[in-house]
Amino acid sequence: MASEPNHVLEFPGGYTRSVGPVIGRFLSELRDGRIVGVRTAGGRVLVPPAEYDPDTGEDTTREFVEVGPAGTVTTWAWVPEPRPGHPLDRPFAWALIRPDGADTALLHALDVGDHAEPPRLLKTGLRVRPKWRAERTGGIGDIECFRPEVTMITAPTRLEYRLRGGRALDRFLEGIEQGKIIGHRCDVCGQVIVPMKGLCPKDGVPTTQEVELPDTGTVTTFAVNNLPDPRAPEVPFVSAYILLDGAGLTMLTLVAGLPADQVRMGMRVRAAWRPRAEWTRAMSNIKWFEPLDEPDVPFDDIKDYL
Amino acid sequence: MAERCAVIGVGQTAYRTRRPDVSVPGLLREAAARALEDAGLTWTDIDAVVIGKAPDLFEGMTHPEAYLADALGAAGKPIMRVHTAGSVGGSTALVAASLVRGGVHDRVLTIAYEKQSESNATWALTVNTPFTTSLVVGAGGYFAPHIRAYMRRSGAPDHVGTLVAVKDRENALKNPYAHLKIPGISREMVEATPMLWEPIRYLETCPSSDGACAMVLASESAARRAPRPAAWVHGTAMRSEPIFFAGRDTVSPQGGKDCAADVYRQAGITDPRAELDCAEVYVPFSWYEPMWLENLGFCGEGEGWKLTESGATALTGDIPWNPSGGVLSSNPIGASGMIRFAEAALQVRGMAGEHQVDGARRALGHAYGGGAQFFAMWIVGSDRP
Numbered sequence: 001m002a003s004e005p006n007h008v009l010e011f012p013g014g015y016t017r018s019v020g021p022v023i024g025r026f027l028s029e030l031r032d033g034r035i036v037g038v039r040t041a042g043g044r045v046l047v048p049p050a051e052y053d054p055d056t057g058e059d060t061t062r063e064f065v066e067v068g069p070a071g072t073v074t075t076w077a078w079v080p081e082p083r084p085g086h087p088l089d090r091p092f093a094w095a096l097i098r099p100d101g102a103d104t105a106l107l108h109a110l111d112v113g114d115h116a117e118p119p120r121l122l123k124t125g126l127r128v129r130p131k132w133r134a135e136r137t138g139g140i141g142d143i144e145c146f147r148p149e150v151t152m153i154t155a156p157t158r159l160e161y162r163l164r165g166g167r168a169l170d171r172f173l174e175g176i177e178q179g180k181i182i183g184h185r186c187d188v189c190g191q192v193i194v195p196m197k198g199l200c201p202k203d204g205v206p207t208t209q210e211v212e213l214p215d216t217g218t219v220t221t222f223a224v225n226n227l228p229d230p231r232a233p234e235v236p237f238v239s240a241y242i243l244l245d246g247a248g249l250t251m252l253t254l255v256a257g258l259p260a261d262q263v264r265m266g267m268r269v270r271a272a273w274r275p276r277a278e279w280t281r282a283m284s285n286i287k288w289f290e291p292l293d294e295p296d297v298p299f300d301d302i303k304d305y306l
Numbered sequence: 307m308a309e310r311c312a313v314i315g316v317g318q319t320a321y322r323t324r325r326p327d328v329s330v331p332g333l334l335r336e337a338a339a340r341a342l343e344d345a346g347l348t349w350t351d352i353d354a355v356v357i358g359k360a361p362d363l364f365e366g367m368t369h370p371e372a373y374l375a376d377a378l379g380a381a382g383k384p385i386m387r388v389h390t391a392g393s394v395g396g397s398t399a400l401v402a403a404s405l406v407r408g409g410v411h412d413r414v415l416t417i418a419y420e421k422q423s424e425s426n427a428t429w430a431l432t433v434n435t436p437f438t439t440s441l442v443v444g445a446g447g448y449f450a451p452h453i454r455a456y457m458r459r460s461g462a463p464d465h466v467g468t469l470v471a472v473k474d475r476e477n478a479l480k481n482p483y484a485h486l487k488i489p490g491i492s493r494e495m496v497e498a499t500p501m502l503w504e505p506i507r508y509l510e511t512c513p514s515s516d517g518a519c520a521m522v523l524a525s526e527s528a529a530r531r532a533p534r535p536a537a538w539v540h541g542t543a544m545r546s547e548p549i550f551f552a553g554r555d556t557v558s559p560q561g562g563k564d565c566a567a568d569v570y571r572q573a574g575i576t577d578p579r580a581e582l583d584c585a586e587v588y589v590p591f592s593w594y595e596p597m598w599l600e601n602l603g604f605c606g607e608g609e610g611w612k613l614t615e616s617g618a619t620a621l622t623g624d625i626p627w628n629p630s631g632g633v634l635s636s637n638p639i640g641a642s643g644m645i646r647f648a649e650a651a652l653q654v655r656g657m658a659g660e661h662q663v664d665g666a667r668r669a670l671g672h673a674y675g676g677g678a679q680f681f682a683m684w685i686v687g688s689d690r691p
Binding site (some may be wrong): 157163169186202220222225227248249265299306 | 326366432435436437444446447450451452454455458459500501502503504506548550551552553554555556557
């Protein structure tokens with residue numbers, strides 16, 4: 001950074017500049033919120049307009065053409081630390097922008113949002129539009145800066161609920177709050193459904209007959225998850241279907257307490273409860289299931305629960 | 307007896323990682339306009355529209371039938387939405403077919419879509435209530451244990467999944483609309499990718515795609531006036547079952563078996579492997595090919611992996627599965643089922659291009675969804691039934 005100046009030389013009020021008929025028209029149109037170029041004898045449209053064709057030295061035609069306001073970035077340079085005289089006070093790009101309908105590009109500041117580094121969207125070919133100042137005076141600064149065209153919006157989505165577990169789930173969680181696992185036996189198929197739903201999905205009948213199940217069971221099948229999840233202790237973690245002893249169907253839980261590559265189908269497990277003082281009316285009272293020091297169950301005994 | 311129904315137009319967008327250049331209505335209109343063009347029709351010729359999409363939480367969009375009615379030319383016409391999780395593309399086509407088969411309409415536009423780039427399936431499939439703790443991380447987390455169960459039950463060797471992963475991607479190279487194009491795809495390449503949800507490797511899963519698929523279904527009289535060959539509907543079936551119940555076979559769900567038996571009965575098929583020429587089956591994880599081969603009765607129980615291993619399901623085999631590259635190569639979830647149905651139709655119309663199965667005259671389109679709970683199937687043929 002340059003050091004602070006120790007002497008300032010400033011012409012009082014600023015020098016005046018007569019802009020002539022071509023730049024004058026350009027600035028007048030800017031003040032009205034329009035961008036114009038001028039046509040050359042060869043048919044090209046110069047923006048900003050000039051009194052002469054820089055390629056041939058001939059006068060331009062004085063035929064003014066409205067261009068843009070949208071345009072395309074033809075090249076850019078990133079300004080990571082804006083200086084005091086810069087048009088923006090956060091990192092931005094100086095860009096050459098070719099307004100639609102023009103054959104040349106205009107230099108202006110391009111605001112791509114609040115980024116320390118050039119964002120991915122900033123590239124040659126980016127479509128941009130001017131941000132006009134409300135109060136315009138007839139200067140290039142009447143355009144505060146250019147901004148990318150709108151390509152995406154966000155749609156905030158939020159739903160609010162008042163949830164109730166319902167009779168069967170409330171009763172199940174009441175058990176869990178007391179360290180008990182309760183299921184329902186179906187009067188038709190005789191199977192124990194846990195957690196119970198108050199009905200047997202297979203037979204379509206209500207269930208009411210409570211059965212308390214032990215917190216031990218058998219892993220029927222499982223996945224080793226290599227993707228992180230806030231509820232899992234670590235990666236990899238094992239999500240497993242466990243057939244509680246006496247249950248008619250499996251439940252999905254975490255298995256921990258041994259390396260993931262040692263979990264087996266048929267492995268015997270027991271629930272690992274949180275300390276009693278932490279129990280609430282929620283399944284999270286059981287952290288996960290841990291291996292029991294018992295022989296594996298033969299595959300034939302679990303194959304009908306897969 | 308139902309009225310006859312035929313597919314006279316199919317339109318697809320190319321399936322891509324993201325289509326930021328189009329809005330949802332723009333994406334749908336791209337597919338719909340191609341289907342109308344194929345059918346030689348304009349928007350005004352359509353009597354009704356049936357639309358399907360992924361569950362609402364995926365991209366936070368509800369009521370597509372209201373939002374998209376104008377975009378699909380449905381102002382003043384019946385439009386309805388179908389919702390059956392991942393099988394929705396299939397069941398959407400079946401609802402549309404039922405409007406023709408029931409004699410209600412002559413020309414129905416059916417369409418399904420998803421912009422997965424602006425959707426979050428894993429989040430949507432993992433949300434919890436305060437009372438339960440789901441430990442499923444995305445669809446792969448749900449299906450991995452059931453794949454493991456299949457491998458154990460059937461004794462299939464570990465490499466069978468990689469064979470499907472390679473075969474479907476080789477087919478995708480012949481399909482201009484397919485998303486994943488991996489020249490030189492090989493078993494080694496698949497095996498070198500990480501396990502996401504063991505036993506599922508990265509390249510054994512489907513991609514996330516943006517895209518839409520549309521069809522025009524027509525009555526017999528409307529089909530007679532179509533400019534191109536029709537795919538005649540020979541049978542349609544849907545089944546569902548609860549996700550948890552005692553005695554459920556999660557590896558080979560009864561709902562799938564019943565659905566297949568129903569659609570075969572309608573089409574007069576007793577031996578699907580021999581009597582069908584190809585099949586487009588919803589295989590989002592490679593191992594679901596051998597699993598569905600068994601569930602759909604293409605072989606006996608425990609034999610599916612042998613059929614895959616023998617090459618029977620390759621494009622050069624006796625019963626090609628997923629000549630288009632399947633869900634493993636293109637997966638705009640809400641549309642994936644309809645793509646299966648549409649590709650089956652393209653095959654029997656002889657319009658599948660480079661991935662055409664020579665002389666295909668009867669094909670199966672299949673979709674499943676939820677925790678393998680929803681099944682939708684149709685059989686289409688070159689011959690009027």
